[in-house]
Amino acid sequence: MSAKSSAGAARSGSGTLRTARHTFALAWRIDPPVVGVVVALSLAQTGAVAATGLSQRRVVDAAQSAGGHPLGALLLAVLIGVAGHVTAAAGNRVRYNYQHDLTDRVDLEVNREILTATASIPTLEHLERPGYLNRLELLRRQTGALAGSCWSLSDTAIDVISAGLSVWLLAGVHPALAVLALLAFPPLWAAERAKRSLAAARAATAEDQRLEDRIHRMFLTPETGKEIYLAGAGAVLDETAHAARTRAVTVVLKARLGAIGWQLTGWVCYAAGFIAALVLTTWLVARDAASLGDLMLVITLGTQLRLQIRGTVSGYSRVAEAGDTTGHYLWLLAYARRQRPTGTHLVPHMPEDGIQVQDVAFTYPGSQEPVLSGVNLTLRPGSTIAVVGANGAGKTTLIKLLSGMYAPTAGRIEVGGVPLDELDTMAWRRRLTGAFQDFVRFQLPVRHTVGIGDPDAMDDREEVARAVHEAGADPIIDRLPDGLDTQLGTVYGGAELSQGQWQRLALARALMRRHPLLLVLDEPTAALDPLAEHELYELFMRQAGADPGRITLLVSHRFSTVRGADHIVVLHGGRVSEQGTHAELLVAGGHYAELYRTQAEAYQEEGSR
Structure with a gap:
């Protein structure tokens, strides 16, 4: 193993332990008495198998002995065996039921933490990054493993301690029987190989899984369902989703089949060792070097050791799965911390300078072409500013930048002379x-x-x-x-x-x-008729005039509704091509005047029909 992979494994293990401590703390906060019962049953479970094996050896040796054993000693051995069996059977079932209940309840808390971390990121840029969305999808699908990580670790520890006691007792019969413990490593190694293969398969298919999920969700909402129905596109979309699902399932299934092959090989090694242990013990009994009770002990512990090792392998696999999910979980928390807003300035109640947009540019994640470039604007308090332009001109993007949903890739936005990113984020949102x-x-x-x-x-x-x-x-x-x-x-x-x-x-x-300091209206009346839209925009403009601290920003494709704005900004090709009042822009005879007259003529033709 390389130094790089060793360091990665160490970080993963440390992260898993840290997350397990965190989920245990959540479980304790949710229900301390139940957690106490689970811990008590877990401690009892560590010695249950060894106690059962010792009890059976004692009873068999007593039955074989010609001189007999005191009745009290036999009863004690039987009671120890019964206690061990009840602990291993009934106690184990009670413990698992409680653990599953706690895991479900912790899962809700973990999901809340994930959503809180995502919501704490001040901008929306991350929601358009496929890499972020893929990791979030993997995390949301595996929160159960994350929520149960503390129990996965404790179950693994129980099986390791219990297996250690079994190996110690087996070595007491003959040192060579301790070799059975070494034969536990092939299944463990196979489980690790399977874990890496499955984790790689899930990561490789995350985007296909997200695509399939999103497409099928479209069938379940009226807004998208009606278009699918009218277009008759259900079969085509379902085929696309099915293809994505098939690609994902094929890759994961191939990884699972490979994992099964490696794990089967590991268990074959252990089975061969167990058979050899039984042959050795039978030979010892034949030579009077061991008792029938010792043979019973080897049979009981050897059988249980297989289950203990399987439990260890299963627990290790769950811990590994939780570790893989923990990587995404810790990454999200770290990402949210890095993106945490650092601004502390209060938002001016009525900034005299208003909002200044200074040489702002913006490019969406994954794109090479800027949506906005070299934008300079001044938005005065108490005024109504209309932003117009063709589709794709950057109107909505400008709104997102002004409201803080995105950060400019160049330039700056100031509110009352204070850079927007230096303002208290929550205080800005409240305005x-x-x-x-x-x-x-x-x-x-x-x-x-x-x-x-x-x-x-x-x-x-x-x-x-x-x-x-x-x-x-x-x-x-x-x-x-x-x-x-x-x-x-x-x-x-x-x-x-x-x-x-x-x-x-x-x-x-x-x-x-x-x-509010900034009222944003990004074509919010598109579903209303022109008269209703005009009446509402007139209302907004009157309110802006009556509130000297408010900046009203209107975006509309209907030029007739924005002509009364105090200031009109024309965006073209991601730049401010013109700005001024309606009258000034008409006199200038530029792009605005051309678009206004074209739209007015269209409305006149429609009205004359």
Whole structure:
């Protein structure tokens, strides 16, 4: 083994031990009495097999002896044997049941930690990196192994100690019988080889597994299901998912078959040694060098030693699997720590300089072409800024950068003269609100579907009612059977809304925060008719004028709705090609004027039909 692989194994082992300690602490926090019972049964289990073997030898030798043995000694031997057998059988079953229950409960906590770590990363860039998503997928699929790592280690330790006692007793019959312990190494070596092969297979197929899972999930949601239905694409997509699944299963199955072959070879070695041990002991009995009780001891312990070694191999395999998952788990925690926001500055209540975008550029992960480059903007408090441009011009990307969802790859964004990455992340998020074209349909009671836009006021019915009213969603609520208490979404037996109604509630959610510093509206009214969109945008502009500390950023493909904005920014090819008021841009006769007139003529032609 190379020095590099030895160092990697040492780090993996250290990480597994650290994770096992952590999961044990979680289990203790969840249910201390049950953990205490499991630990007590585990300690008793270590000597149960040895006690059973000694008891059987004592009873057989007593029966063989012509002089007999005191009844009390025989009863003690029987009681020890019964206690050992009950501990090995019933106690073991009770211990496993408790361990499985604790593992399930710890699994919930581990998943919560994984989701918390992912959510603590301040940007969304990692969610577009295949490498990150693949490792997260592997981790989420193996959290059970991670949650049970402490019990996997303890089970392995029990089997090792129990096997050690068995080997010690066997050596007492004849030193050569201790060789059975050496024959435990081939199965262990085979288990390690199998573990590496399976881990490599899972890592190699992570992307195919993720593809299959995502495609089949598309069949289960109404939004994607309706398009699949109309296009008749179910069979094609299912075939794609099936092909991905087949590739993954083939690679993993091949690794499993190879692992079975190596493990079978290891067990054949042990079986040959056990047969040799029985032959040797029989020869010793024939020469009066050992008793029939010793032969019974060898048969009992030899049989149990096979099970103990198998338990050790199985436990080692589970520990190895947990170790592989631990690598992904510790990687995620370390990644989240590295990405942890370091900003501590408070967000200015009403920054005089507003938000400054200085020579900002951005390229998405895995792409070579920048989406934005050389962008310079000033967003003044109390103003409404509209961002327009063709599809792919970078409008939504600019929104993501301003809201902190992504960090610029070049340049900087300042709020009141303070760089955005130096602001307290949570404080900045509390000063943001917005609505997007791809809004979320929270299938919750209406009051929470809207109220979640400001978690601090989520249960304030008056604030929720205000936001609903400002978004023009009162007619929607009035038609619902239980008003604000109506459960939404058919998944939970609630009321279903139209696309436009869901969008109205999304707008209401964006209006929950009374005095945001930045209100982002990224084509949030695409499901509304032009008149309704115009009315809402007029409302947003009036609110921006009435709130001197608010910056309202509008993105729309309908030029007629943004003409009243205080400032219009035209993006073209990832750069700011023009900016100014509607009148100024028309006079300039540039790209904006061309797009505006083209759209106006199209609306006139449509209206004349």
